[in-house]
Amino acid sequence: MVFLGGQVLPGNVGRAILGPFADQRAVDALNHTLGVDRPLLTQYATWIWNFIRGDMGTSYIFRSPVAPFVIDALGNSMKLAAVAFVLVVPIGILGGVVAALNLNRPLDRIISLGGLSVTVLPEFVTGIILILIFGVWLRWLPISAAWPKNAGFVTQLYYLILPSLPLFLVLFGYIARMARSGMIEALDSDYTRTAVLKGLPWRTVIWRHVLRNALLPTITVIATQTGYLIGGLVVIETLFRYQGIGSLIFTAARGKDFPMLESGILTIGIVYAVATLIADFLYSVLNPRIRLGSDQ
Amino acid sequence: MSAVPTTSSPQDNMRRRSPMAEVFFSLMRSRTFLVGLAIVLFWVACALFGEHFTPYDPLADDIINALAPPSSEHWFGTDQIGRDVFSRVIVGSRDILTVAPLATLLATVAGTALGLLTGYFRGIVDDVVSRILEAFMAIPVVIVALLAIVALGTSKATVIVVIGLSFAPIIARTVRSAVLAERELDYVAAAQLRHESALHTMFVEILPNVIPPILVETTVRLGYAIFAVATLSFMGFGIQPPSPDWGLSISSNYGMIGGGFWWTVLFDALAIASLVIGVNLVADGVHGALND
Numbered sequence: 001m002v003f004l005g006g007q008v009l010p011g012n013v014g015r016a017i018l019g020p021f022a023d024q025r026a027v028d029a030l031n032h033t034l035g036v037d038r039p040l041l042t043q044y045a046t047w048i049w050n051f052i053r054g055d056m057g058t059s060y061i062f063r064s065p066v067a068p069f070v071i072d073a074l075g076n077s078m079k080l081a082a083v084a085f086v087l088v089v090p091i092g093i094l095g096g097v098v099a100a101l102n103l104n105r106p107l108d109r110i111i112s113l114g115g116l117s118v119t120v121l122p123e124f125v126t127g128i129i130l131i132l133i134f135g136v137w138l139r140w141l142p143i144s145a146a147w148p149k150n151a152g153f154v155t156q157l158y159y160l161i162l163p164s165l166p167l168f169l170v171l172f173g174y175i176a177r178m179a180r181s182g183m184i185e186a187l188d189s190d191y192t193r194t195a196v197l198k199g200l201p202w203r204t205v206i207w208r209h210v211l212r213n214a215l216l217p218t219i220t221v222i223a224t225q226t227g228y229l230i231g232g233l234v235v236i237e238t239l240f241r242y243q244g245i246g247s248l249i250f251t252a253a254r255g256k257d258f259p260m261l262e263s264g265i266l267t268i269g270i271v272y273a274v275a276t277l278i279a280d281f282l283y284s285v286l287n288p289r290i291r292l293g294s295d296q
Numbered sequence: 297m298s299a300v301p302t303t304s305s306p307q308d309n310m311r312r313r314s315p316m317a318e319v320f321f322s323l324m325r326s327r328t329f330l331v332g333l334a335i336v337l338f339w340v341a342c343a344l345f346g347e348h349f350t351p352y353d354p355l356a357d358d359i360i361n362a363l364a365p366p367s368s369e370h371w372f373g374t375d376q377i378g379r380d381v382f383s384r385v386i387v388g389s390r391d392i393l394t395v396a397p398l399a400t401l402l403a404t405v406a407g408t409a410l411g412l413l414t415g416y417f418r419g420i421v422d423d424v425v426s427r428i429l430e431a432f433m434a435i436p437v438v439i440v441a442l443l444a445i446v447a448l449g450t451s452k453a454t455v456i457v458v459i460g461l462s463f464a465p466i467i468a469r470t471v472r473s474a475v476l477a478e479r480e481l482d483y484v485a486a487a488q489l490r491h492e493s494a495l496h497t498m499f500v501e502i503l504p505n506v507i508p509p510i511l512v513e514t515t516v517r518l519g520y521a522i523f524a525v526a527t528l529s530f531m532g533f534g535i536q537p538p539s540p541d542w543g544l545s546i547s548s549n550y551g552m553i554g555g556g557f558w559w560t561v562l563f564d565a566l567a568i569a570s571l572v573i574g575v576n577l578v579a580d581g582v583h584g585a586l587n588d
Contacts, residue, residue: 120576121569122523124530128546128565132558231436235527239550250531253442265439 069248070263074271077233077244083157084164084229085222088171093218095172096179097211103184111176119173123166123235130165131239163240167232171225178221182214189213216286223279230268322585329581335574339567343390350383354540366559373559375549384540385563389571391541395452395534396521402460403467403521404514410464411471412498416479426472429465437462437524438531445533455534459524463517470513474506508586515579522575526568542568 099111118126134141141162186192187210195205233246241247245264252260323329347354352370358378366373372381410429414422437459444458478484479502487497529535529543537544542564549560 116576117573120519120523120572122527122530122543122572124527124543124546125565125568125572128550128553128561129569131550131553132562136553136558228436231438234436234438234442235531238531249439249442253445254532261442265443268439 067263069260070245070267073243073245073248073264074267076242077237077246079156080160080163080236080242080244081167081229081233083160084167084171087164088168088175089222091168092172092175093179093215095176096181096218097183097214099176099180100183100187100214101206108180112180115173115176117173118169121169123170123232124239126169127163127166127236127239130162134162163236163242166236167229170228170232174221174225175218178218179214182217183210186210186214212286216283219279219282219286223275226272226275230272319585323581326581326584328577329585332574332577332579332581335570336578339389339571339574340393342386343393346387346390350380350386352380352383354379354383354387355538356380372563373557375545375560376552376557379540381559381563384545385542385567388540388542388545388564388567391452391535391539392522392525392529392543392568392571395455396459396518396525399456399459399525400463400514400518400521402456403463403517404510406460406464407467407513408471408503408510410468412475412502414468415472415475416494416498416502418476422472429468433465438527441524441528441533450533450536452534455525455528459521459528462524463521467510467513467517470509471506474509475502478502478505512579512583512586515575515582519572519575519579522568522572526572 095111095115099108102108142159191213192205192210195209196202200208230246233244234250235246236242237244237247238250245268249261249264249268252264356379358374361370361374361378364370364374364378370380370382372385374380375384410425414425440462441455441458444454448454475498484497484501487501492501525534526543529541530547532544532547535541535544537548545564546561549557549564553561
């Protein structure tokens with residue numbers, strides 16, 4: 001286990017560094033094919049330098065600096081992603097845990113199969129079906145994510161429920177599956193048997209021994225899903241006409257607004273890297289075995 | 297064959313049937329696989345022969361009957377310029393069932409070649425190629441597609457290339473790990489001792505033995521390719537009007553969803569859902585049959 005933890009941690013950091021780099025290279029390659037730049041490295045260096053100083057260039061379409069657009073959009077996207085995550089992380093983990101505790105019983109089958117089938121469906125398909133059910137037929141929720149101006153927190157939240165549901169459905173399957181297999185493995189382990197045999201109540205065994213070990217891999221999955229989430233946001237924000245980073249990139253790509261496009265992509269690259277770093281950090285906090293100085 | 301109960305000694309069965317036949321029979325016993333196969337075959341039949349049994353021309357407009365709700369005349373209603381939704385849904389499987397399998401094929405060929413190379417040579421080749429592939433895997437397909445379409449313009453070919461190359465690293469990873477296990481075996485050493493070329497060893501000796509994981513990965517990727525193609529055509533990339541493609545139809549009709557014209561999008565959405573689930577059931581069945 002120590003070995004495994006040691007292997008996973010540097011691996012993830014490596015990918016975290018590579019993630020945004022790949023984006024830049026893709027962006028640079030794009031520039032190059034378009035003939036926008038000649039000396040690739042110089043152009044790249046100045047661009048990165050400007051980006052770090054907060055100057056993201058000027059939008060071709062809006063003829064104004066890109067930065068405010070990107071920051072606004074990122075804020076909106078984060079709200080949407082936050083709602084989806086706040087819903088999916090506890091419910092997904094609960095689903096996986098319940099499934100594992102009822103292994104191979106009907107409840108497990110329903111959760112596993114249901115989770116798997118909603119995970120494989122494209123977001124816009126589940127999005128359309130959810131809009132039809134909750135927005136058009138039941139009229140419970142607004143079908144567009146554009147809330148009225150100066151809307152309060154609760155109203156914004158109300159408008160964000162429907163857009164976050166398709167993301168919820170896709171992530172639910174992944175998280176529940178990871179939590180389920182983590183639980184099964186932990187339930188099957190020697191330390192669980194020891195805990196049961198030394199007479200601890202079942203509840204304590206689950207809370208103190210099984211859950212703590214079962215949820216570690218789940219955290220990694222949640223972090224890696226940030227990459228997916230960004231792709232999902234492009235679709236969801238288009239479907240719900242929401243001014244987020246996804247729809248910003250989409251509009252920029254269609255309008256060939258390169259400064260906007262590059263800044264948007266670099267921004268999500270950074271978000272992705274930060275998310276991966278946070279996950280690694282959480283992982284090491286929750287798992288004392290890969291901490292350098294033990295305090296237990 | 298039916299006289300042999302499935303529970304009778306497995307050794308007997310093994311002797312009578314070749315491994316391929318064994319896989320075939322195990323597939324035929326798998327309910328998931330058969331249900332998935334039925335769904336997929338239904339849509340393939342619609343793609344091939346759809347226009348012979350659709351009640352209307354999927355492209356013919358009829359403005360007077362625009363946005364008619366489902367009725368005995370138009371089972372699924374009509375869209376905003378009066379085209380019959382039922383006919384469009386039936387024929388709408390054609391484009392996605394051309395683009396997605398081609399993309400998967402490209403991904404499989406490229407991924408297998410890369411996986412064989414990295415798994416066989418290891419060392420520096422493996423390190424360099426694997427890091428590049430990992431970097432590619434970190435970028436969402438939709439983003440790659442957006443960039444490629446800006447650079448290359450939108451066409452079915454672009455979509456095939458984008459999805460094919462985005463999925464290739466994932467297949468390469470699977471093939472690589474299979475090859476890593478395989479290359480330690482004696483037959484590889486024997487081939488090397490015979491001074492077979494590296495290419496010969498990779499493609500003639502090792503490749504046939506890593507076919508099962510490739511097959512599983514390919515069917516799984518096909519599901520994701522359909523997911524990606526549908527999403528991209530919903531975003532307006534790749535498949536272009538007036539094709540009755542499902543994703544495209546949804547994208548041109550969902551703006552009116554607030555007006556209660558649910559039939560213009562629901563059936564397309566259900567069609568995509570059924571095809572994606574069908575392919576995933578098939579993938580599940582193949583996975584089960586090959587890992588028994």
